[in-house]
Amino acid sequence: MLLMEKEQEVAVKRELPEGAVSPSGRSSKAGPIADSAETDRIAPDTVGDVTARDPVIRVRGGNVHYGENHALRNISLDVGRNEVIALIGPSGCGKSTFIRCLNRMNDTIESARVTGDFRLDGQDIYARDTDVVMLRARVGMVFQKPNPFPKSIYENVAYGARIHGLASNRAELDDIVYGSLERAGLVDEVKDRLDEPGTGLSGGQQQRLCIARTIAVNPEVILMDEPCSALDPIATARIEDLIDELAQKYAIAIVTHSMQQAARVSNRTAYFHLGRLVEVGPTDRIFTNPSHKLTEDYVTGRFG
Amino acid sequence: MAILTPAETRRRVDASLRRRYRTEKLFRFYGLLSVLLGVGFLLLLFTTIIANGYGAFRQSFVRLDIQFDPAVVDPEGARQPDLLASADYAQLVKTSLRTIFPDVEDRASRRDLNALVSSGGGYELQRMVLADPGLIGQTRTLWLPAGDEVNLYVKGRAAEGESESQHLSEQQIGWVKQLEASGQLRQQFNTIFFTGGDSREPELAGIWGATKGSFFMLLVTLVLSFPLGVAAAIYLEEFAPRSWLVDVIEVNINNLAAVPSIVFGLLGLAVFINFFGLPRSAPLVGGLVLTLMTLPVIIIASRASIKSVPPSVREAALGVGASKMQMVFHHVLPLALPGMLTGAIIGMARALGESAPLLMIGMVAFIVEVPSGFLSPSTALPVQIYLWADSPERAFVERTSAAIMVLLAFLLVMNAAAVWLRSRFERRW
Numbered sequence: 001m002l003l004m005e006k007e008q009e010v011a012v013k014r015e016l017p018e019g020a021v022s023p024s025g026r027s028s029k030a031g032p033i034a035d036s037a038e039t040d041r042i043a044p045d046t047v048g049d050v051t052a053r054d055p056v057i058r059v060r061g062g063n064v065h066y067g068e069n070h071a072l073r074n075i076s077l078d079v080g081r082n083e084v085i086a087l088i089g090p091s092g093c094g095k096s097t098f099i100r101c102l103n104r105m106n107d108t109i110e111s112a113r114v115t116g117d118f119r120l121d122g123q124d125i126y127a128r129d130t131d132v133v134m135l136r137a138r139v140g141m142v143f144q145k146p147n148p149f150p151k152s153i154y155e156n157v158a159y160g161a162r163i164h165g166l167a168s169n170r171a172e173l174d175d176i177v178y179g180s181l182e183r184a185g186l187v188d189e190v191k192d193r194l195d196e197p198g199t200g201l202s203g204g205q206q207q208r209l210c211i212a213r214t215i216a217v218n219p220e221v222i223l224m225d226e227p228c229s230a231l232d233p234i235a236t237a238r239i240e241d242l243i244d245e246l247a248q249k250y251a252i253a254i255v256t257h258s259m260q261q262a263a264r265v266s267n268r269t270a271y272f273h274l275g276r277l278v279e280v281g282p283t284d285r286i287f288t289n290p291s292h293k294l295t296e297d298y299v300t301g302r303f304g
Numbered sequence: 305m306a307i308l309t310p311a312e313t314r315r316r317v318d319a320s321l322r323r324r325y326r327t328e329k330l331f332r333f334y335g336l337l338s339v340l341l342g343v344g345f346l347l348l349l350f351t352t353i354i355a356n357g358y359g360a361f362r363q364s365f366v367r368l369d370i371q372f373d374p375a376v377v378d379p380e381g382a383r384q385p386d387l388l389a390s391a392d393y394a395q396l397v398k399t400s401l402r403t404i405f406p407d408v409e410d411r412a413s414r415r416d417l418n419a420l421v422s423s424g425g426g427y428e429l430q431r432m433v434l435a436d437p438g439l440i441g442q443t444r445t446l447w448l449p450a451g452d453e454v455n456l457y458v459k460g461r462a463a464e465g466e467s468e469s470q471h472l473s474e475q476q477i478g479w480v481k482q483l484e485a486s487g488q489l490r491q492q493f494n495t496i497f498f499t500g501g502d503s504r505e506p507e508l509a510g511i512w513g514a515t516k517g518s519f520f521m522l523l524v525t526l527v528l529s530f531p532l533g534v535a536a537a538i539y540l541e542e543f544a545p546r547s548w549l550v551d552v553i554e555v556n557i558n559n560l561a562a563v564p565s566i567v568f569g570l571l572g573l574a575v576f577i578n579f580f581g582l583p584r585s586a587p588l589v590g591g592l593v594l595t596l597m598t599l600p601v602i603i604i605a606s607r608a609s610i611k612s613v614p615p616s617v618r619e620a621a622l623g624v625g626a627s628k629m630q631m632v633f634h635h636v637l638p639l640a641l642p643g644m645l646t647g648a649i650i651g652m653a654r655a656l657g658e659s660a661p662l663l664m665i666g667m668v669a670f671i672v673e674v675p676s677g678f679l680s681p682s683t684a685l686p687v688q689i690y691l692w693a694d695s696p697e698r699a700f701v702e703r704t705s706a707a708i709m710v711l712l713a714f715l716l717v718m719n720a721a722a723v724w725l726r727s728r729f730e731r732r733w
Contacts, residue, residue: 105622110546137625147616149635159634160624210620217624 045074047292048281052080052268056221056251057102057139062116064097064106071097073275075116079221084243084252086266086283088259089298093272095255099223101125102253103139104132120221137164140219144226146206148198148213153190156198156209157181160217176216184212185242204235211242215250222246224254228261240265259299263287271295353712357705359459363494363507364450366421366483368400370429371443383437393426393433394418397448404488405479416476420483422449424508449496450489452506452699454480458491471698497706501674502688506699509692511707513674517587517667517682518656518714520675524591525598525655530648532595533602537644540603541610542632561600568597569661577665584666585681593665594655601654605647609640642729649722653715659686685711 055078064072072094079085079102087095097106104125106112118125125135137160148156157177160166167173177194181187186208190201198209207227214222224243228236243252243265256262262269262283269286271279271294279286279295290296308316374381376399377391398418402408408417425448433439450458453471457480472480483489500510536557544550572593576582582589613636621631662668667683668691675682683691685707692704 103623105619108618108622133625133627135625136622140625141619141623143616143619143623145616147614147620149617149620150639159621159626163624163626163630163634213620213624 046076046277047279047295050076050078050277050280052078052083052085054081055079056081056121057253058117058119058122059098059101060117062098062101062118063114064094064101065111065113065115066109067111071275072101075277077270077277077280079251079253080268081251082247082249083268084247084254084266085268085270086262087253087255087270087272088257088262089272089278091257092274094275095270095272096225098272099141099225099253099255102221102223103136103141105141107132137217138219139221139223140214140217142207142210142214142222142224142227145230146203146210148201148206148209150197150199152195153181153198153201153209154194157212157216160213164217166217180212180216181209183215183245184208185238185245186212202235204231204238207231207235207239208242211239211246215246219250221251221253224252226255226257229257236261259287259301271298273298353705353708357702357707357709360497360702360706361494362459362491363496364455364458364489364491365447366450366454367445367447367488367490368397368421368425369403369443369445370396370400372396372429372433372440373399374441377433377440378437383440385434388433388437389430391430391433393429394423396429397421397425404483413475416473417479419451420454420476420479422451422505422507424449424503424505427508447490447492449507452697454489455507456699458484458489497703501672502670502683502691503672504670506695506697506703509700509703511685511688511710513671514683514685514688514707515710517590517675518684520587520678520682521590521594521684522652522656524588524678525594526648526652528591528595529598529602529651533599533648533651534606534644536599537603537606537610538632538637541607542628542636557600557603561604564660565597565658566660566664568593569664571596572661573664583679583681585669585671585683586679587667587675587682587684588678589665590662590667590684591678593661594658597658597661598648598651598655601651602644602648605651606640606644609643609647610636612643613639642726645725645729646722649718649725653718653722656714656718657686657711659684659690662687685714 057079059078060076062072062075062077063070075094075098077085077098087098089095100106101114101118102120102125106114114126120135120138124130149159151159154177157180158167158173161173161176167176178187178191181190186205189205190196190209198206201209207230211222211227228239231239240261243254246252247265247267254262254265266283268280269283270277271286271290271292273294279290279292281291286295287299290299296302373396376395377393378388380387398414401417401421402414405417408414428446428448432444449455454476457472457477480489496508497510499512500508501513503509540550540554572589576589576592577584582592617635617639618631621635622628626634662684666681668687669681669683670691671681671683673680689704689707689711692700692707
């Protein structure tokens with residue numbers, strides 16, 4: 001339902017959230033990282049500390065409407081550098097909507113209206129002068145269903161680097177492609193058939209190809225929207241190992257329905273419920289000692 | 305509610321099963337019946353056309369010894385082209401015939417004798433002399449096309465074995481048999497039909513002029529309507545903001561696709577000919593009119609094929625930071641192209657078979673010359689068929705069918721090309 005619509009960047013309106021914490025004026029003056037006032041640390045609807053030590057993404061009072069539907073209600077959350085944050089919650093709770101706000105993929109949905117303060121390294125993501133192409137180069141995304149381009153494996157990985165002009169000649173491009181495939185743990189499987197179509201790979205290989213394609217652009221943040229939901233346990237394990245490795249270099253926000261996966265790969269976990277961010281905290285605490293009743297019910301499998 | 309016993313459940317399911325299978329069988333039978341009916345009518349159509357038309361691909365020729373008599377061709381000996389052109393070449397043919405049948409004396413019989421050879425024979429001699437005036441004074445053995453009734457008689461006899469003809473006199477039949485016996489009358493592949501323009505004489509009429517007219521027209525249509533249609537579809541589908549204006553445009557494109565084609569002809573007459581002053585009967589104008597007609601078809605087909613590109617490909621492209629333009633041209637367009645090409649070719653095939661709008665812009669004229677360019681007067685294949693179907697000479701019947709066969713062949717080739725392109729460029733995702 002969400003993806004069929006047209007992109008329409010102009011239509012996404014910005015409004016200051018009513019009564020939101022962290023008015024954007026102050027954070028831009030003081031700088032988002034230095035800003036650690038107590039009011040900023042605790043969001044009104046959320047249990048736990050929404051801040052990260054070294055935030056690369058900082059969201060305050062984020063709201064998303066799909067037409068009449070208020071899909072995301074007053075979310076405040078940081079994503080730290082070199083951190084893996086898992087977003088969990090029942091279907092339709094807004095976790096995918098949240099990460100799609102971070103690289104403005106919601107712009108493609110005509111009825112979507114995003115308000116609130118979304119910042120990447122202190123820069124307003126939704127500002128008029130923010131270039132969406134640049135933003136998406138810095139905030140890469142891996143989707144739920146592996147979606148390689150119907151082109152060769154090489155072209156799949158090279159595409160981003162090519163359009164962004166990251167390589168000045170063929171040798172550099174080759175380096176980027178091999179390096180990305182290597183970091184995605186795919187190079188041994190495909191190095192002899194780089195000319196074959198990416199769609200001919202198995203599901204797990206396709207998803208790793210998509211990850212290679214994303215890291216070829218050298219982003220700062222990688223958003224993953226249920227990257228393993230279409231994969232078998234073995235392929236899932238490979239992707240999870242890969243996420244561990246990638247966390248050395250990138251900030252990763254991963255949406256998952258598997259609580260085991262969240263527990264395995266993430267440092268912090270955020271629990272969403274009906275468009276609200278209910279609880280955030282270190283992953284081990286969320287799963288062993290949740291503070292909110294809803295979180296506890298969910299992680300203990302009482303619903304969801 | 306009472307719970308059924310397993311036996312009772314089985315009995316009821318069994319009863320309903322039998323009903324379901326009966327309905328299914330009946331439905332399949334109706335489907336098969338309609339397909340067979342359709343195929344039957346198609347076969348009937350093709351057999352009629354082929355049975356009527358195959359004869360047009362063979363033509364009788366008469367061998368004559370033609371003496372290019374200077375007294376007839378160039379009485380003044382000046383060798384001036386305009387004088388050579390206006391000479392009475394038919395006389396040469398008549399003289400030659402008289403040498404074969406010297407005992408034909410009276411006027412009526414002579415006229416009958418002259419009807420054995422097409423009046424077009426004279427034109428061929430004229431062409432030869434104009435090309436090489438050195439022929440004058442020499443004698444050449446030539447195969448000249450036979451008259452249309454002779455032609456029909458020979459072919460009809462071959463098919464039906466009858467030796468009578470309502471259109472040839474006893475005497476003429478006798479001459480034909482005599483010529484055949486001496487090997488001076490034979491049938492050949494009818495190259496004139498494929499290389500000639502239109503003519504009042506069936507044996508000289510060909511479809512090359514109409515084919516070339518159709519070709520020029522379709523070229524104009526393709527060059528204009530494909531890029532315009534694809535560009536319009538991309539804009540409407542990918543870039544146009546949602547607004548009432550775009551909705552109005554969309555509705556009107558769909559309406560245009562349903563407008564009767566003759567209306568486009570009237571439009572072309574009013575706009576291209578009356579307002580812009582383009583010449584009548586020109587393939588350029590025909591092409592413009594057919595462009596108007598084809599454009600909505602191409603736009604609709606292109607939009608449908610853009611819509612069918614999966615959103616995951618768009619997201620993937622945007623996700624790595626492709627701009628909108630790059631997303632469309634690197635990813636959406638290559639995937640949508642086979643569908644666009646199919647739509648375009650089917651639109652072009654429709655344009656090729658269209659005659660009504662061309663009647664309005666004067667492409668129905670009797671044009672002997674084979675058109676040489678986009679502005680020279682010409683007809684199109686379907687219009688040529690219409691013209692021949694309207695002609696009184698019996699021999700045009702088989703030519704009409706033959707022209708239909710040629711037109712159908714072109715349509716089949718174009719549709720086959722559409723299928724081939726689709727399977728060739730279709731990519732799975």
